[in-house]
Amino acid sequence: MINFEKFTLENGLTVIVHKDESTPIVAFNLLYDVGARDEDESQTGFAHLFEHLMFGGSVNIPNFDEPLQKVGGTNNAFTSNDITNYYITLPKENLETAFWLDSDRMLSLAFTNKSLEVQRSVVIEEFKQNYLNQPYGDVWLLLRPLAYKNHPYKWATIGKEISHIENATMDDVKAFFHKHYTPNNAILAVAGDIETEEIKTLSEKWFKSIPSGKTFERSLPKEPQQTEERRLEVKRDVPANAIYKAYHMCSKTHVDYHTTDLLSDVLSLGKSSRLYTSLVKEQKLFSEINAFISGSHDEGLFTITGKLLDGVSFGIAEEAILQEIQLIKKEIIGEDELTKVKNKIESTAQFSETSVLNKAMNLSFAELLGDANDVNIEVSNYQRVTAKGINRIANQILNETNCSTLIYAKSK
Amino acid sequence: MIMLDRKKAPEFKQVDNIHFLDVVKTTLDNGIEFNYINGGSQDIVKIDFIFDAGNLYQKNPLIASSTNQLIKEGTENYTALEISEGIDLYGAFFEVENSYDTATLTLYTLTKHLTNVLPFVKEVILRPSFSETEFEIYKNNAIERFKINLEKVSFIARKNFMSAIFEENHPYGSNVEIVDYENLQITDIKNFYKENYNLNNCRILASGKVDKTVVSILNTAFGEEKVSPKQPNKESITSKLKEGSFHYTKKENALQSAIRIGRIFPNKLHKDYYGLQILNTVLGGYFGSRLMANIREDKGYTYGIGSGIMSLKNAGYFFISTEVGSDVTKDALTEIYKEIEILRTEEIPTEELDLVKNYLLGQLLKSCDGPFSMGAMFENVHEYGLDYSFYNNYIKTIKEITPKALLALGVKYFDKSDLTEIVAGKI
Numbered sequence: 001m002i003n004f005e006k007f008t009l010e011n012g013l014t015v016i017v018h019k020d021e022s023t024p025i026v027a028f029n030l031l032y033d034v035g036a037r038d039e040d041e042s043q044t045g046f047a048h049l050f051e052h053l054m055f056g057g058s059v060n061i062p063n064f065d066e067p068l069q070k071v072g073g074t075n076n077a078f079t080s081n082d083i084t085n086y087y088i089t090l091p092k093e094n095l096e097t098a099f100w101l102d103s104d105r106m107l108s109l110a111f112t113n114k115s116l117e118v119q120r121s122v123v124i125e126e127f128k129q130n131y132l133n134q135p136y137g138d139v140w141l142l143l144r145p146l147a148y149k150n151h152p153y154k155w156a157t158i159g160k161e162i163s164h165i166e167n168a169t170m171d172d173v174k175a176f177f178h179k180h181y182t183p184n185n186a187i188l189a190v191a192g193d194i195e196t197e198e199i200k201t202l203s204e205k206w207f208k209s210i211p212s213g214k215t216f217e218r219s220l221p222k223e224p225q226q227t228e229e230r231r232l233e234v235k236r237d238v239p240a241n242a243i244y245k246a247y248h249m250c251s252k253t254h255v256d257y258h259t260t261d262l263l264s265d266v267l268s269l270g271k272s273s274r275l276y277t278s279l280v281k282e283q284k285l286f287s288e289i290n291a292f293i294s295g296s297h298d299e300g301l302f303t304i305t306g307k308l309l310d311g312v313s314f315g316i317a318e319e320a321i322l323q324e325i326q327l328i329k330k331e332i333i334g335e336d337e338l339t340k341v342k343n344k345i346e347s348t349a350q351f352s353e354t355s356v357l358n359k360a361m362n363l364s365f366a367e368l369l370g371d372a373n374d375v376n377i378e379v380s381n382y383q384r385v386t387a388k389g390i391n392r393i394a395n396q397i398l399n400e401t402n403c404s405t406l407i408y409a410k411s412k
Numbered sequence: 413m414i415m416l417d418r419k420k421a422p423e424f425k426q427v428d429n430i431h432f433l434d435v436v437k438t439t440l441d442n443g444i445e446f447n448y449i450n451g452g453s454q455d456i457v458k459i460d461f462i463f464d465a466g467n468l469y470q471k472n473p474l475i476a477s478s479t480n481q482l483i484k485e486g487t488e489n490y491t492a493l494e495i496s497e498g499i500d501l502y503g504a505f506f507e508v509e510n511s512y513d514t515a516t517l518t519l520y521t522l523t524k525h526l527t528n529v530l531p532f533v534k535e536v537i538l539r540p541s542f543s544e545t546e547f548e549i550y551k552n553n554a555i556e557r558f559k560i561n562l563e564k565v566s567f568i569a570r571k572n573f574m575s576a577i578f579e580e581n582h583p584y585g586s587n588v589e590i591v592d593y594e595n596l597q598i599t600d601i602k603n604f605y606k607e608n609y610n611l612n613n614c615r616i617l618a619s620g621k622v623d624k625t626v627v628s629i630l631n632t633a634f635g636e637e638k639v640s641p642k643q644p645n646k647e648s649i650t651s652k653l654k655e656g657s658f659h660y661t662k663k664e665n666a667l668q669s670a671i672r673i674g675r676i677f678p679n680k681l682h683k684d685y686y687g688l689q690i691l692n693t694v695l696g697g698y699f700g701s702r703l704m705a706n707i708r709e710d711k712g713y714t715y716g717i718g719s720g721i722m723s724l725k726n727a728g729y730f731f732i733s734t735e736v737g738s739d740v741t742k743d744a745l746t747e748i749y750k751e752i753e754i755l756r757t758e759e760i761p762t763e764e765l766d767l768v769k770n771y772l773l774g775q776l777l778k779s780c781d782g783p784f785s786m787g788a789m790f791e792n793v794h795e796y797g798l799d800y801s802f803y804n805n806y807i808k809t810i811k812e813i814t815p816k817a818l819l820a821l822g823v824k825y826f827d828k829s830d831l832t833e834i835v836a837g838k839i
Contacts, residue, residue, distance in 0.1 A: 022453060024431070025781050060418040065700045070767045071424040072774015074699070091774050096422035104418055121712025128667040129715045129735050135563040209416065237665070239559035271496035281493070281549060287556035307556060336501060343503025347522050350454045354782055 002359050002375050004189075005196045006367075009203060011212040012184025016363045016372050017199045018191040020356050026192030028088040028098040029360040030106075033187075033368055034180035035082040036159075037152040037220060037298070045159020048079040049123050049168055050176055054086065056115030058105035071097045079157050082297040083368065089357055092192050096202060103206035106186065109177060116170060123165050127158050135238045139408065146232050147246045147301055147404040151223040182213025187367050191360040223248070223299055229400045233407040240287065241308040243317060244406040247397045249293060249302040253369055258381045259389040260293060260397070264302060265341040266333055266390065267291040267324070272340070275304070275324055285312045285320050297369065302397055314407055322400075329394045332387045345382045427773040430807065432800050433786040440635035443642075445615040449790065450622040451783035455523045457620040458784055459630070461537060462791065465515035465608035468649070468725065473586040474596055478550065479604045480510035483517070485546040488539040490532065492546055498532040506533060512584050513725045514795065515608070523621045530633045537614075538637070540605065547598045555593045566735055568661050568836035569670035576659055576832045577676055577729055578651055584724060611639045619787035651676055651727035656829050661836040669741040669837025673748060674731035675830050679723040680796050686809035687821045688730075692721050693768050694760055694818075695751060696732055700767070702751045703732065711747065713740045725795065730825075738838040745833070752831070755822035759815035769810050776807065 004018040039046045054077065055064045068075055073090030088098045131137045140156050148154035159165055188207075190199050226248055250256045268275045268291035275289045289306035308317045352358045359375075366374040433451050440446050470476040484506065485492040499506045504521035506529070519533055561567040571587060578585025616634070618626065653676045678684050689697075696703040696719030703717045717734035736744040760768075779785055793802040 022451075023781050025778050066767065067421050069698060069700050069771040069774075072427050072770050072777065074771075074775065074778075089778060091425075091427050091777055093427075094422075094424040094774075097424055100418070100422050107418070118709060118712040122708055122715055125668070125713070125735075125737055126715040128737065133565065133667040133735070135560050205416065237563075239563060240556050270500045272493060272500045277493060280553070284549065284552075287553040307560075309552060309556065340497075340501045340503070343501065343525075345503070347456070347503035347505070347520070350456045350522060351520060353454055354452060354456070354784065 002353065002363065004363055004372060006372060007200060009183065009208055011208065011210055012182070013203070013207050013210075014187045014367060015199060015203050016187070016189040016367060017194065017196045018189070018356075018359055018363060019194060019196075020191055020359070021193045023192060023356055024092055025089050025356060026092045026095045026098075026190065026194060027357040027360040028090070028095070028102070029189045029191075029357070029364050030086045030102050031187045031189075031364040031368060032084045032086075032181060033185045033216075034084055035080050036155065036157040037081050038180065038218065039152065039155075041152070041155070042164070043168065043172065044155040044161075044164045045123070045157070046164070046168060046172065046176060047084055048157050048159070049119065049165055050173065051077050051079045051084050052119040052123055053109065053115055053173060054105055056112060056119060057110035058101075059108040059110060061101060061104050062110065064101055064105065068097060068101060073097065080296075081153055081157055083365075085361065085364070087357060087361065092194065095190075095192070095194065099202045099206040103210065106181060106183060106207070107210050111170060111174060113170065116168070116173060120165055120168065123158075124162055127162055127165070131156075131158055136236075136242060136408065138236075139244060139406065142232060142234060143244055143246055143404065143406050146230055146406065147248070148223055150221040151298060152220060153223075153296060153298065178213065179216060182216075183207060183210050184212045185216055187364045189360040189364040189367075189372075191356040191363070220298065226402050226404075230404040231407065232405070233409060235409050235411040237412065238408070238410050240310070241312075241314065241317075241410055242305065242408040243308065243314060243321070244303060244305045244408065245318075245321065246404045246406075247302045247399075247402050249300050249397050251299050252295060252297050256389075256393055259385045259393050260302060262338070262341050262345075262382065262385050263328075263390050263393050264291045264293050265344065266337055267304070267328070269341060269344060274328065275306075275321075278324055279306065279320055283320055285309060285317050314409070318405070325394070325398045329391070329398060332391050335387065338385070338387050338390070342382055342385070346379055349379050426770050427777050430773075430777050430780055430803070432780055432789075432803065433783060435786075435790050440616070440631050442611075442635050442637060442639045444611055444634060444639060446618075446630065447615070447790065447794070448618040448622040448627065449783045449786050451786070452620055455621050457521060457523050457526060457618060457622060457626055458787065459519045460617040460787070460791070461517040461533075462615050462617060462795075463515045463609050463613050464513065465604070465613070466511045466513040467583050467586065468513050469608055470583055470604065472595070472600065473588045473592040475600050475604045476515065477510040478554075478596060479601045479609070480508050480515045481554075482542055482546060482550055482601060483540045483605070483609070484508060484536050485550065486541045486543050487535040488541055490535055495532050495536060499529050502528045504529045506536075523626060526626060526629055530629065534633050537609065537611075542598055542602050542605065544598060547601070551593060551596055555590060558588070558590060558593065565663060565666055565668060565670035565836040566733075568663070569672045569733070569834045572659050572661060572836065573672040573674065573731065573832065573834045576657060576834060577654060577674065578727075579654065582649065582651060584651065584727060610643070611637055612642045617787055617791055619783040649726055653830060654832070656831045656833070658833045659835070660839065663837050666738055666837035668735045669738050669835050669839065670733075670735045671741070671744065671748070672731055672733050672834040673831055674729055675832060677721055677728040677730040677825070679725070679728035680793065680798065680802065682728075684821060684825070685721075685723070685728075686806050687813055687818060688721060688825060689806075690768065690772065690810060690813060691755060691818050691821055692719055692730065693772060694764065695719050695755060698768075698771055702754070703734075703748065706747050706751060707734065707736070707744055711740075711743070713737060713744045713747075723796075741835065741837065741839045745835075749828060752826050752828065755826050756819075759819050762815065765815055765818070772810050773807065776803070
């Protein structure tokens with residue numbers, strides 16, 4: 001159980017406070033409700049580039065990291081297709097430094113040309129390091145536009161192409177800031193050995209004077225129902241053939257979300273899972289196999305992927321995956337198999353609650369999706385999933401007309 | 413109302429008091445070393461079974477890691493599937509890890525399920541079967557993974573670095589090739605298990621909710637087994653500093669080059685270790701480090717650059733690691749050496765050193781947060797025969813060390829002619 005208190009400042013900033021007396025560390029998590037899905041199709045990668053610029057100095061503080069490190073703190077951030085999340089951990093005595101730093105960059109950035117130029121290069125190197133100079137690094141750059149035709153999930157957080165990052169201007173940066181980095185578009189969660197009153201005082205002192213912005217209304221194009229099988233085959237200089245099959249699934253707030261998640265666990269979580277047992281151990285067709293869900297806020301993807309062993313043809317490998325899908329669609333899974341994946345959820349949740357940072361993040365994410373208290377009913381949502389429900393979802397989504405298949409073949 | 417001065421930083425305090433959770437040092441009834449840290453509010457427990465069975469003890473490459481990976485894949489009484497099912501059913505996680513010095517088997521479980529999963533762990537430790545079938549599957553899949561890794565410049569650089577800084581045939585630096593996988597023999601693995609996974613070569617570390625019941629469950633499971641007398645400490649293999657060298661692996665079409673620069677270094681048992689940790693932090697050990705400030709935040713050559721010191725039982729090493737755009741590889745190297753040279757020629761400005769000191773104390777506080785972190789802190793010194801006083805001395809050094817003393821360490825340890833440079837990619 002994660003107890004918390006919640007209040008909202010006049011400017012719309014939501015603040016969540018969780019008390020955990022057992023730790024000398026405080027976690028300070030500030031989430032902005034903006035992600036790559038909010039970008040213009042001709043300017044992709046912008047939300048992420050912007051995240052980098054948030055560290056390039058704010059209106060009153062020339063350097064973000066230095067003063068934080070000076071008080072023994074550390075921080076980082078990440079951008080997804082849905083959100084941009086900034087987090088700090090620091091000794092609790094020095095908590096005010098986090099309020100000082102993050103309120104100033106919400107107030108306004110320094111917007112220096114140097115910062116834009118350097119971070120543009122850094123992000124381009126990140127693009128190369130993680131997507132272009134790695135074996136299989138470009139998979140999601142290929143798979144997303146295959147699976148999504150309308151919804152902005154069709155591009156990756158890093159962006160569609162390097163040129164979009166190269167072409168970003170300071171005017172674009174400023175416009176993005178004013179549109180999305182407003183107190184009413186943010187959620188702050190603070191967790192540690194702290195009192196709500198203390199957080200109220202600090203929040204008012206540092207954030208209250210920041211004016212609210214125009215409410216951002218998100219209206220994204222809906223992805224039409226896929227009706228035909230989609231396939232793409234590419235050749236790359238990689239040592240092993242790989243296959244990716246992505247099926248459309250529900251959104252994170254949909255009532256079927258937990259069932260769909262457990263379906264992926266039954267298929268591939270751990271060495272006793274179906275796909276691993278059958279395809280890696282018994283049939284020896286794959287060197288590795290996985291099934292996972294994207295976990296995105298809007299309608300997501302349920303992906304099955306594997307690397308083929310040398311000498312195994314794509315035809316045989318794909319047929320074997322389809323056989324496993326047939327099996328789970330035909331027969332209801334056993335009680336033990338269901339208990340197993342539910343027990344994993346329970347223990348993972350317990351272990352995750354040992355960290356104040358995890359707790360602060362989870363509270364913010366849940367609040368954004370509707371209610372911070374959902375963190376406390378998450379495990380029971382999974383407990384309610386039935387074997388029949390898993391069978392229903394398998395039949396609903398694991399169909400080839402709902403699937404985008406990427407055949408990633410070695411060129412040599 | 414007082415106007416808020418946003419230019420002025422709030423008051424802050426340097427961390428002065430770090431609380432170390434007590435460790436109980438004891439043995440099971442049969443003499444197996446058993447240490448535990450009881451703490452935290454969740455009903456969960458982490459149990460490490462630690463063997464001196466890392467790469468250091470292998471005669472040929474890959475034996476230690478293969479033994480470690482295969483130990484879970486079937487026992488006299490259970491198949492590999494029955495073991496993973498037995499543990500998965502209770503939502504527990506059972507992981508194996510092989511390092512240069514040790515091999516560790518770790519169980520994470522809700523306390524209430526400990527008695528259900530422990531029998532499988534026990535089987536794995538005492539009666540693994542190392543069957544031919546499992547061995548073949550493991551070997552084939554490991555070769556596939558290895559081939560993919562060989563396509564990554566960072567992997568090539570790391571691999572070449574270790575073999576370049578250690579003497580030939582030193583187990584820390586064994587340079588694995590595909591042929592080593594092909595030459596693997598199951599008999600070597602079985603022998604390695606017999607020699608190194610004995611209970612007399614094992615220590616158990618439990619952390620989390622370790623109450624009397626947990627202690628007694630562990631004692632029942634492992635304390636009644638027969639244990640032969642403890643083996644004498646294995647002979648240590650010394651590692652001398654080699655003259656620096658340069659190694660370049662060309663990879664056509666590489667968009668980035670991976671760079672590793674470093675050398676053999678003192679380990680935790682050496683008096684210079686603390687000071688070198690501080691000096692390393694200044695150079696490349698945190699986000700605001702000199703390497704990051706110059707090569708990423710000023711020049712934009714890389715997504716990230718860092719440096720570190722790895723302490724091993726019989727040696728240590730220092731390394732700088734980064735991936736930079738192929739077109740700026742040379743420029744990046746020039747800048748890296750420039751920063752190294754400054755450590756040898758200029759005293760660190762007081763303001764920068766104060767920042768690093770506060771940062772390190774804050775990070776140390778964080779490393780001691782909770783029983784699992786504390787368990788790792790304990791083991792990290794215990795394996796060297798040290799105790800928490802190691803950290804107290806570290807704190808003392810952080811608070812007291814002067815720019816002058818650090819400059820002397822810079823001169824002593826950062827001579828360019830001692831540094832080995834690895835580049836994988838395209839210069």
